[in-house]
Amino acid sequence: MKIGIVCYPTFGGSGVVATELGLELSKRGHEVHFITYNQPVRLELLSNNVHYHEVTVPEYPLFHYQPYELALSSKLVDMVKLHRIEILHVHYAIPHAYAAYMAKKILIESGVYVPIVTTLHGTDITLVGSHPFYKPAVTFSINKSDAVTAVSQSLKDDTMRLFDIKNDINVVPNFIDLDKYKSSYTDCQRAIMADDDEKIITHISNLRPVKRAQDVISIFYNIQKEMPAKLMLVGEGPDRESIEARCLELGIMDKVIFFGKSNEINKILCFSDLFLLPSKTESFGLAALEAMASGVPVISSNTGGIPEVNVHGVSGYLSNAGDVEDMTKNALYILSDEKRLQTFKDNARKESLKYDLHMIVPKYEAIYEDTLTKCLVL
Numbered sequence: 165m166k167i168g169i170v171c172y173p174t175f176g177g178s179g180v181v182a183t184e185l186g187l188e189l190s191k192r193g194h195e196v197h198f199i200t201y202n203q204p205v206r207l208e209l210l211s212n213n214v215h216y217h218e219v220t221v222p223e224y225p226l227f228h229y230q231p232y233e234l235a236l237s238s239k240l241v242d243m244v245k246l247h248r249i250e251i252l253h254v255h256y257a258i259p260h261a262y263a264a265y266m267a268k269k270i271l272i273e274s275g276v277y278v279p280i281v282t283t284l285h286g287t288d289i290t291l292v293g294s295h296p297f298y299k300p301a302v303t304f305s306i307n308k309s310d311a312v313t314a315v316s317q318s319l320k321d322d323t324m325r326l327f328d329i330k331n332d333i334n335v336v337p338n339f340i341d342l343d344k345y346k347s348s349y350t351d352c353q354r355a356i357m358a359d360d361d362e363k364i365i366t367h368i369s370n371l372r373p374v375k376r377a378q379d380v381i382s383i384f385y386n387i388q389k390e391m392p393a394k395l396m397l398v399g400e401g402p403d404r405e406s407i408e409a410r411c412l413e414l415g416i417m418d419k420v421i422f423f424g425k426s427n428e429i430n431k432i433l434c435f436s437d438l439f440l441l442p443s444k445t446e447s448f449g450l451a452a453l454e455a456m457a458s459g460v461p462v463i464s465s466n467t468g469g470i471p472e473v474n475v476h477g478v479s480g481y482l483s484n485a486g487d488v489e490d491m492t493k494n495a496l497y498i499l500s501d502e503k504r505l506q507t508f509k510d511n512a513r514k515e516s517l518k519y520d521l522h523m524i525v526p527k528y529e530a531i532y533e534d535t536l537t538k539c540l541v542l
């Protein structure tokens with residue numbers, strides 16, 4: 165198949181999922197075209213089967229806002245025609261499904277029909293999309309897609325509850341290339357990060373308010389009072405400054421390592437004993453899955469799709485968002501006994517096997533095939 169993928173090319177989970185999906189599809193013999201405004205961060209290797217087409221928005225002083233959706237629609241039209249792309253898989257209802265619908269309509273005028281598969285990732289539904297301002301556009305974009313997927317049952321339920329959806333939504337969870345995490349699982353040199361007796365706690369996110377990174381600091385502060393520990397913080401975002409200020413205020417700056425944006429997540433995770441994800445909401449929690457694949461137990465909130473990934477009492481523990489005391493208690497319970505910690509580590513890795521990309525990517529392929537067949541009949 166010739167597949168066009170539209171995503172946000174940034175460090176966010178949706179961009180990672182879209183990129184890994186495209187790369188795996190290309191390995192499975194499909195021709196994949198990424199169409200976006202920057203080369204996706206995890207798209208390191210361009211091969212015969214993987215292409216990247218940049219969407220540029222010509223600056224024009226008359227426009228207060230430059231029309232990205234318009235530029236994307238035009239680029240999609242051109243790329244579908246030029247490369248005979250058979251199906252478009254767009255990640256995020258707005259603006260991607262919205263722009264793809266416009267492209268589809270333009271292409272119909274030239275006798276070309278390209279179906280659209282839309283994947284909902286969360287922020288487009290739970291945070292931005294449900295704002296009354298965007299609701300009509302999100303509802304329209306979902307209902308006009310030829311197939312719709314959501315990354316968890318919880319996100320599907322939220323979508324059905326918040327919008328007037330006429331389409332069926334398939335749940336296709338986030339996935340992981342387990343091999344990438346397996347090597348680091350064994351080759352880890354944690355001595356370069358911490359002393360032997362120190363426990364390593366990790367948090368990875370884009371440090372937006374929804375991630376509740378201040379809770380990460382509070383939980384870590386409580387942990388390091390009870391045992392020697394280091395905190396590794398990976399990611400950049402609007403809360404970085406206030407987090408640094410809080411660490412300074414608590415006198416723990418020397419125990420916190422800020423990595424900033426990193427492409428070496430698997431290496432960092434291999435040093436870790438515990439992963440913290442106290443988010444206010446999370447449609448899936450890809451970062452938690454990446455941790456689990458590295459054999460790192462997860463202390464998380466119980467919101468959104470997280471309970472579908474992190475199994476309470478098995479791969480880690482779940483608490484109400486904001487309940488720092490309970491999260492601290494659970495963290496200390498896991499960390500305070502070496503045998504118990506090892507059991508949780510093994511369980512975490514075992515639970516992550518359910519999300520092997522070799523099992524999940526074929527689900528997308530089946531959806532593409534069904535959609536193409538359905539559209540042919542119509």
Ligand code: GMT
Nearest residue numbers: 176177178285286315446447448449450
């Ligand atoms: O969580 C983020 O800040 C990034 C965001 C995105 O849109 O890229 O991630 C969302 O999509 C990921 C991939 O499906 C999910 O694993 C994340 O849980 C989801 N984030 C939220 O729902 C807040």
